Amino acid sequence: MVVPTAIPKSRPVRPCISCVIPAYNESAHLSAFLRDLQLTLRTFAASYEIIVVNDGSTDQTEQAMAPHLSEEGIRYIALSRNFGKEAALSAGIDYARGDAVILMDADYQHPLELLPEMARLWLDGYDMIYGVIADRSDESKLKRWGTGAFYHLMETGAPINIPRNAGDFRLMDRSVVDALRKLPERNRFMKGLYAWVGFKSIALPFVPHERKSGVSHFNMRGLSRLALAGVTAFTTLPLRIWSAFGAFISIIALLYAFWIIGESLFIGNDVPGWSTLAAGLMLFSGIQLISIGILGEYMGRIYEEVKRRPLYLIEHDIDNGTITPATTM
Ligand code: UDP
Numbered sequence: 001m002v003v004p005t006a007i008p009k010s011r012p013v014r015p016c017i018s019c020v021i022p023a024y025n026e027s028a029h030l031s032a033f034l035r036d037l038q039l040t041l042r043t044f045a046a047s048y049e050i051i052v053v054n055d056g057s058t059d060q061t062e063q064a065m066a067p068h069l070s071e072e073g074i075r076y077i078a079l080s081r082n083f084g085k086e087a088a089l090s091a092g093i094d095y096a097r098g099d100a101v102i103l104m105d106a107d108y109q110h111p112l113e114l115l116p117e118m119a120r121l122w123l124d125g126y127d128m129i130y131g132v133i134a135d136r137s138d139e140s141k142l143k144r145w146g147t148g149a150f151y152h153l154m155e156t157g158a159p160i161n162i163p164r165n166a167g168d169f170r171l172m173d174r175s176v177v178d179a180l181r182k183l184p185e186r187n188r189f190m191k192g193l194y195a196w197v198g199f200k201s202i203a204l205p206f207v208p209h210e211r212k213s214g215v216s217h218f219n220m221r222g223l224s225r226l227a228l229a230g231v232t233a234f235t236t237l238p239l240r241i242w243s244a245f246g247a248f249i250s251i252i253a254l255l256y257a258f259w260i261i262g263e264s265l266f267i268g269n270d271v272p273g274w275s276t277l278a279a280g281l282m283l284f285s286g287i288q289l290i291s292i293g294i295l296g297e298y299m300g301r302i303y304e305e306v307k308r309r310p311l312y313l314i315e316h317d318i319d320n321g322t323i324t325p326a327t328t329m
């Protein structure tokens with residue numbers, strides 16, 4: 001019997017690596033980060049481009065970028081306002097021209113030392129090399145519990161397997177990037193989309209560094225919003241759980257109805273029962289409101305999709321020192 005071997009992937013002889021860096025108020029360390037990134041890329045990439053996506057920063061990001069704008073291999077895309085990290089990443093991915101695209105945060109948390117290893121795995125034939133946070137012990141109990149619940153819901157309800165603790169830090173082959181760009185949805189929960197497109201992927205564990213300066217832009221509220229976007233984009237499990245819960249309550253109510261009918265017929269009932277009624281009414285109004293809320297959450301997403309607004313708007317795009325007129329996607 002002939003054992004089928006994997007089809008070898010052909011990679012370009014002189015590949016160009018694109019690095020997409022979403023930056024929102026990172027001016028304190030952006031310039032130093034770009035220098036370090038350039039030094040790292042020069043050690044292993046034949047050619048590269050660094051795409052800094054300014055996601056509507058309100059700090060000195062423009063000034064920090066100024067000395068870099070005329071440098072070769074630097075592209076600067078300024079969005080017209082803060083659209084959020086997912087949209088900034090989408091913008092960078094849309095404009096990247098490399099054979100492989102690396103997504104990386106601007107705050108030094110994603111180790112630069114890992115990039116050569118990522119590139120090597122890509123040359124070995126992997127299409128997506130994604131960083132997985134190896135140690136989350138420094139995070140709060142509440143955050144870890146929330147993350148655990150989120151992944152549990154996704155694993156049970158979503159037809160795809162979203163790797164636990166994988167973030168946006170990754171290298172993607174051009175084929176993966178093209179596939180991502182074909183996905184039409186507005187609700188871009190990137191972690192889900194990376195998993196949805198598939199391709200030959202491998203995890204690379206890493207321990208994130210400390211943020212160079214400033215604080216994370218994702219507080220508990222932001223993370224909950226992101227988790228909700230992920231759940232509604234990838235699974236209808238909450239709707240199904242609620243249907244099952246509704247069916248369960250209906251059965252209990254029916255049994256109880258039989259019980260009181262029987263009681264009235266055979267024993268006689270002289271208790272008015274208003275307290276049971278009042279409690280039941282309050283309970284079921286609450287349950288109905290929650291159901292409407294869950295339905296509304298999905299409906300709201302449909303509304304967002306049908307409006308077909310652009311994911312982001314570009315104020316200006318400076319490529320190797322040349323300003324290109326503002327375009328929209
Ligand atoms: N970021 C962005 N837009 C936002 C929030 C964050 O482009 O609205 C960028 C930010 O500048 C950084 C990356 O996304 O490069 C990750 O953000 P952060 O470090 O705040 O998040 P965390 O590391 O806590 O996940």
Ligand code: MG
Pocket residue numbers: 105107109211216
């Ligand atoms: Mg960070």
